[in-house]
Amino acid sequence: MAKREALEAKGLRVLRGGKVILRDVDVTAHEGEVLGVLGPSGAGKSTLFRALVGERLPDAGTVRLGERDVTQWPLWKRAREGVGYIPQSPSVLWDLTVRENLVAFHRIVHGTDGKPEERAEAVGLDQRLDVRAGELSGGERRRLEFARATTGDPRVLVCDEPFSGIDPVGAARLGELLRARAAHGTAVLLADHHVEEALSVCTRAILLLDGAVAVSAAPDAFKEHPLVRGRYLGTFHPRVA
Known part of the structure; x- marks a missing residue:
């Protein structure tokens, strides 16, 4: 049985200062899939993610989200309808405890305290x-962000550079959490410059070049595609533990 589409973007175009950042991008993420959105710096990955979660409305x-058109919905409304988001920059509330972070986020999205002990244990x-x-x-901060973003069992989880700033052991642990979330039925989208970690988690990957989708495999x-090897993987070196 084919898996259902959890999130679909069609013809996304984003302009900034008259410059085209996204060029009519089509992206579909299915339930239970881990979709890697990869590409060199400046390809438009973060802009795409901000458009998907409602942080930046597209110009076209x-x-x-499922059967619902959410194009004009803001981030908070998409969050309440099942879109979790781990942004590239750290988003924890630094002066609050782990418990207080989990409670605060659950209140914002769902209006209740939730069960912070269960989320932390997970x-x-x-x-x-x-x-x-x-x-x-x-690594602990990223796991806290993961716990916050998955509050309420989201249908879609968008992760921008989730492996950034954590060691290989922490990256492996986070990768397990992402795979488990997909196995639970969530559509997971991730972008990361740590190519090996990202591809080890993904079930499918797309290459974004100059604001457009160039490869999907x-x-x-994906790793063997000539365009990927020539325009993307050739610019990176394996991470040294």
Whole structure:
């Protein structure tokens, strides 16, 4: 049975200062899929993600969440309808504890305190509930952001540079959480400059070049595609542990 479309973007175009950042981009993410959105710096990955979650409305094109057209919906409304988001920049509330971060986010999105103990346990932070977010390691902060973003069991989880600033062990642990979320039925989209980690998690990857989708393939085929090797992977070196 074919998996249902969780999120679909058609003809997305975004301009900035008269310059075209996204050029009629089409992206579909299915339930249970981990879709990698990869490409060199300046390709438009973060702009695409901001358009998908409602942080930046497109100049043209549509975004659908399941059967609903959410193109003009702001970020908070999409969050309440099942779109989780881990932005590229750290988004924890540094002076609040892990528990307070989880409660605050759940109140904003759902209007209740939720169950912070359960969310913390799910990401291995149950022993850190009363620790200030500013005292967490990079990997712990990312897991806290993951716990916040998956509050309410989202249908779609958009992750911009989730492996940034964390060591290989932390990256592997976060990768397990992302795969588990997809196995639960969520459509996961991620962009990251750590190519090996990203492709190890993905079930499919697209290459974004100059604001347009140039390649879409399974991870192994993606790595061997001439355009990927020539315009993208050739600019990176393997991470040294």
